[in-house]
Amino acid sequence: MKPLFYLLDLLFPPCCAFCQRKLAGESVLPLCSECEASLLSPAGCCPHCGHPLPEDSRDCPACFGRAFAFDGACAASLYRGQLKKAVYRYKYGGEKGLAQPFGRIIALQVKKYPWPSFDAVVPIPLHRKKLSQRGYDQSLLLARAVAEQLKIPLVCGLRRRRETVSQTSLAAAQRWQNVREAFTCVSGSLPQKILLVDDLLTTGATAHFAALAARRGGAAEVYLAVIARSEGYDAT
Ligand SMILES: [Zn+2]
Numbered sequence: 001m002k003p004l005f006y007l008l009d010l011l012f013p014p015c016c017a018f019c020q021r022k023l024a025g026e027s028v029l030p031l032c033s034e035c036e037a038s039l040l041s042p043a044g045c046c047p048h049c050g051h052p053l054p055e056d057s058r059d060c061p062a063c064f065g066r067a068f069a070f071d072g073a074c075a076a077s078l079y080r081g082q083l084k085k086a087v088y089r090y091k092y093g094g095e096k097g098l099a100q101p102f103g104r105i106i107a108l109q110v111k112k113y114p115w116p117s118f119d120a121v122v123p124i125p126l127h128r129k130k131l132s133q134r135g136y137d138q139s140l141l142l143a144r145a146v147a148e149q150l151k152i153p154l155v156c157g158l159r160r161r162r163e164t165v166s167q168t169s170l171a172a173a174q175r176w177q178n179v180r181e182a183f184t185c186v187s188g189s190l191p192q193k194i195l196l197v198d199d200l201l202t203t204g205a206t207a208h209f210a211a212l213a214a215r216r217g218g219a220a221e222v223y224l225a226v227i228a229r230s231e232g233y234d235a236t
């Protein structure tokens with residue numbers, strides 16, 4: 001280890017990105033062993049929405065095979081426990097620095113999937129009003145970190161054309177209505193193979209309409225990666 005990094009590690013010992021426990025030694029992932037064990041594996045998850053599948057079935061209890069405009073989705077882990085608290089700190093507690101470890105974790109998850117090599121990483125954007133309230137765009141920071149890790153360009157090619165009510169306050173059916181046609185493509189044309197990045201995936205409604213806008217903008221293969229997938233049976 002270089003002396004500067006050694007000194008920085010002494011002053012600011014690396015912490016687990018999910019539970020904040022101090023990490024001993026160097027590891028590939030910025031996670032303690034317990035949180036690393038909570039990461040989802042591609043073989044055990046629905047290829048369409050990233051939700052864990054029951055042990056004895058390939059029928060997804062979350063999306064029921066719904067046709068999304070994205071070709072596949074993956075999440076690092078389920079939105080619960082320590083990760084849920086970490087996402088909360090990231091989105092509402094001003095801990096922007098979590099974008100880096102989250103981005104590393106997402107990038108490593110993406111590499112486990114038999115997906116195409118992407119031409120660009122595209123963030124699912126916030127509406128500018130929400131951006132001015134929060135002061136930063138959590139999905140943009142995350143997408144930038146993922147793009148750096150995967151060594152592919154970041155293209156901010158989508159825009160929210162109208163303000164939407166927070167999805168968390170709505171029932172599943174209303175979520176689809178709320179974000180219907182909320183996105184538009186701003187780049188002249190998007191590259192062929194893109195990876196959308198967002199912090200959370202719940203019903204998939206937001207990502208579906210973002211993917212639809214991306215396809216209208218010229219993308220032919222659209223995949224989605226998030227840090228956390230909500231547990232649920234709420235795709236109606
Ligand atoms: Zn941990």
Ligand SMILES: [Zn+2]
Nearest residue numbers: 046049060063
């Ligand atoms: Zn599914």
